[in-house]
Amino acid sequence: xxxxxxxxxxxxxxxxxxxxxxxxxxxxxxxxxxxxxxxxxxxxxxxxxxxxxxxxxxxxxxxxxxxxxxxxxxxxxxxxxxxxxxxxxxxxxxxxxxxxxxxxxxxxxxxxxxxxxxxxxxxxxxxxxxxxxxxxxxxxxxxxxxxxxxxxxxxxxxxxxxxxxxxxxxxxxxxxxxxxxxxxxxxxxxxxxxxxxxxxxxxxxxxxxxxxxxxxxxxxxxxxxxxxxxxxxxxxxxxxxxxxxxxxxxxxxxxxxxxxxxxxxxxxxxxxxxxxxxxxxxxxxxxxxxxxxxxxxxxxxxxxxxxxxxxxxxxxxxxxxxxxxxxxxxxxx
Amino acid sequence: xxxxxxxxxxxxxxxxxxxxxxxxxxxxxxxxxxxxxxxxxxxxxxxxxxxxxxxxxxxxxxxxxxxxxxxxxxxxxxxxxxxxxxxxxxxxxxxxxxxxxxxxxxxxxxxxxxxxxxxxxxxxxxxxxxxxxxxxxxxxxxxxxxxxxxxxxxxxxxxxxxxxxxxxxxxxxxxxxxxxxxxxxxxxxxxxxxxxxxxxxxxxxxxxxxxxxxxxxxxxxxxxxxxxxxxxxxxxxxxxxxxxxxxxxxxxxxxxxxxxxxxxxxxxxxxxxxxxxxxxxxxxxxxxxxxxxxxxxxxxxxxxxxxxxxxxxxxxxxxxxxxxxxxxxxxxx
DNA sequence: TTGAAAGCGGTACCAG
DNA sequence: CTGGTACCGCTTTCAA
Numbered sequence: 001x002x003x004x005x006x007x008x009x010x011x012x013x014x015x016x017x018x019x020x021x022x023x024x025x026x027x028x029x030x031x032x033x034x035x036x037x038x039x040x041x042x043x044x045x046x047x048x049x050x051x052x053x054x055x056x057x058x059x060x061x062x063x064x065x066x067x068x069x070x071x072x073x074x075x076x077x078x079x080x081x082x083x084x085x086x087x088x089x090x091x092x093x094x095x096x097x098x099x100x101x102x103x104x105x106x107x108x109x110x111x112x113x114x115x116x117x118x119x120x121x122x123x124x125x126x127x128x129x130x131x132x133x134x135x136x137x138x139x140x141x142x143x144x145x146x147x148x149x150x151x152x153x154x155x156x157x158x159x160x161x162x163x164x165x166x167x168x169x170x171x172x173x174x175x176x177x178x179x180x181x182x183x184x185x186x187x188x189x190x191x192x193x194x195x196x197x198x199x200x201x202x203x204x205x206x207x208x209x210x211x212x213x214x215x216x217x218x219x220x221x222x223x224x225x226x227x228x229x230x231x232x233x234x235x236x237x238x239x240x241x242x243x244x245x246x247x248x249x250x251x252x253x254x255x256x257x258x259x260x261x262x263x264x265x266x267x268x269x270x271x272x273x274x275x276x277x278x279x280x281x282x283x284x285x286x287x288x289x290x291x292x293x294x295x296x297x298x299x300x301x302x303x304x305x306x307x308x309x310x311x312x313x314x315x316x317x318x319x320x321x322x323x324x325x326x327x328x329x330x331x332x333x
Numbered sequence: 334x335x336x337x338x339x340x341x342x343x344x345x346x347x348x349x350x351x352x353x354x355x356x357x358x359x360x361x362x363x364x365x366x367x368x369x370x371x372x373x374x375x376x377x378x379x380x381x382x383x384x385x386x387x388x389x390x391x392x393x394x395x396x397x398x399x400x401x402x403x404x405x406x407x408x409x410x411x412x413x414x415x416x417x418x419x420x421x422x423x424x425x426x427x428x429x430x431x432x433x434x435x436x437x438x439x440x441x442x443x444x445x446x447x448x449x450x451x452x453x454x455x456x457x458x459x460x461x462x463x464x465x466x467x468x469x470x471x472x473x474x475x476x477x478x479x480x481x482x483x484x485x486x487x488x489x490x491x492x493x494x495x496x497x498x499x500x501x502x503x504x505x506x507x508x509x510x511x512x513x514x515x516x517x518x519x520x521x522x523x524x525x526x527x528x529x530x531x532x533x534x535x536x537x538x539x540x541x542x543x544x545x546x547x548x549x550x551x552x553x554x555x556x557x558x559x560x561x562x563x564x565x566x567x568x569x570x571x572x573x574x575x576x577x578x579x580x581x582x583x584x585x586x587x588x589x590x591x592x593x594x595x596x597x598x599x600x601x602x603x604x605x606x607x608x609x610x611x612x613x614x615x616x617x618x619x620x621x622x623x624x625x626x627x628x629x630x631x632x633x634x635x636x637x638x639x640x641x642x643x644x645x646x647x648x649x650x651x652x653x654x655x656x657x658x659x660x661x662x663x664x665x666x
Numbered sequence: 667t668t669g670a671a672a673g674c675g676g677t678a679c680c681a682g
Numbered sequence: 683c684t685g686g687t688a689c690c691g692c693t694t695t696c697a698a
Binding site (some may be wrong): 251 | 334376378379380381382383384385386391401402404407411423425426441442444445446447465468469550551552555580581583584587606607609610611612
Binding site (some may be wrong): 345346349359383385387388 | 669
């Protein structure tokens with residue numbers, strides 16, 4: 001099942017078979033037919049490894065995301081994939097589950113595959129690795145990737161501003177005790193969302209904030225909400241690091257008999273589709289995931305040979321979307 | 334950045350470099366160190382295409398799913414991926430968006446990659462292609478794949494039985510007019526779920542059933558529910574083809590001011606995590622997705638060289654899970 | 667323990 | 683328009 005067998009059967013050289021396969025230079029139609037027939041009969045499928053090896057380059061993009069299960073990441077991935085396909089590129093996906101080691105493995109994998117471009121859409125970090133990536137000369141784009149490496153585009157969300165808006169909004173509604181529901185990879189002093197919350201809280205002294213975190217899943221959000229409440233702390237609002245975790249929190253509240261938003265306000269982050277479909281619908285911060293995807297693919301697939309501007313940092317401004325999950329703080333709280 | 338350069342720098346042959354890379358035969362540790370140093374300095378990453386070409390085989394599994402966005406598919410994918418990784422396999426993922434043409438392209442891609450095994454977890458069909466796959470001698474497992482090809486394992490859900498249970502249950506609660514919310518790829522007389530509904534309806538003459546379908550997304554479910562209701566038909570229960578679509582329907586009902594389950598019962602299919610987290614929580618049919626994933630990977634990764642039993646068909650029996658989205662039919666309906 | 671060289675399956679340049 | 687052939691980068695005998 002290789003070129004040679006096809007060539008032999010069609011009584012031509014491998015070069016000719018290769019030609020009909022790539023529709024490149026013209027082949028006499030009678031010969032072409034013979035070859036096609038042989039291919040058909042032999043159920044021949046070209047070995048893609050051999051092909052890309054010979055080709056030198058790989059007309060494929062790599063996309064690494066933290067958690068494909070979270071629609072936030074999926075939406076970005078899908079957009080990139082669509083764009084890439086439209087330009088005739090394959091897409092190789094990898095997800096890390098927020099583990100730095102897995103990120104390292106994935107990047108190495110992509111370098112090994114000699115992808116034509118790499119999108120790194122993850123929250124976790126692996127600084128040493130980025131150097132390796134840079135040396136590989138593979139064009140890369142980072143989303144949320146912390147310090148942007150030289151000669152690569154970076155995209156990040158202005159958490160400080162987004163969370164700031166949410167906190168101000170809640171404060172304006174009379175809330176004084178806030179719970180922050182993070183997830184393991186967006187927790188602790190190195191995490192942007194966390195810093196943003198702390199900043200906002202520091203700005204408004206009368207605010208009291210406590211935090212908890214679980215996995216980046218529905219169940220994780222529920223668990224975090226439970227942990228938060230079981231400490232005895234009685235917040236009147238919960239600021240969640242993303243919509244999925246927020247939906248998880250909603251369930252915990254429901255099962256405790258707490259009404260949203262009468263007894264407790266809840267906010268999300270991202271504005272994924274589910275935020276509109278859950279009940280109550282989530283007040284959240286809109287992040288334009290498709291736009292992010294397009295920016296990424298555009299930057300990676302830039303027709304021009306030049307490294308697409310390079311060294312750019314694009315900052316996304318979240319936009320507050322008000323829905324049913326937030327309301328005035330309960331009286332006498 | 335290839336073997337040769339590393340070899341040259343370390344003053345050894347490419348064979349030796351290859352050896353230290355594969356930790357195969359022993360290399361004198363002083364030489365090994367020299368080589369490792371060279372690799373380090375050159376930031377060398379082996380070309381995986383060349384490697385698998387030389388290797389002949391590919392220690393990687395292919396997984397094709399219809400819609401990764403739907404957690405049902407994702408859960409299966411994730412399980413397979415986990416198992417495969419645990420055995421040192423790479424996983425190549427492709428999704429088809431329920432399009433047969435895309436399925437064809439994806440299978441060809443996987444054959445071209447010479448994957449060691451292929452999981453085809455899709456609802457759409459492409460019979461001609463399956464023949465091609467069979468000839469490729471790649472071990473394959475199909476989920477929901479219709480007619481099982483010779484010498485391959487097939488797994489399918491007993492829709493007839495599952496839907497039958499739901500319909501009987503609703504009928505027992507007094508429901509007489511049922512709406513079926515499908516999605517485009519699970520609609521029409523060739524679709525199993527559809528046939529199952531029609532069968533059940535035929536069994537109980539006093540039942541009236543109408544159907545509608547949209548995309549396999551939250552929004553699609555909402556749209557389908559809207560279409561169903563806008564015909565003037567007034568069902569008292571909606572049987573949905575999966576949980577996602579059901580959550581979409583829930584929203585449409587909510588916005589029309591219809592209470593669930595007082596005014597309308599709703600059922601899902603699959604029992605994905607979201608089914609517990611939405612409001613009201615969904616009565617649904619549990620499909621053991623992780624078990625399915627394990628069966629698939631086990632069958633594909635069977636240590637024995639023999640084609641893993643082959644020709645097996647495994648039928649999954651869905652289990653009814655009762656939650657808050659169903660109740661007695663409204664009085665006087 | 668190490669090196670030389672023959673593939674693995676294609677592509678593409680150079681003649682004819 | 684077609685065939686011969688030198689690679690692409692790595693693995694793997696076979697000898698040394």
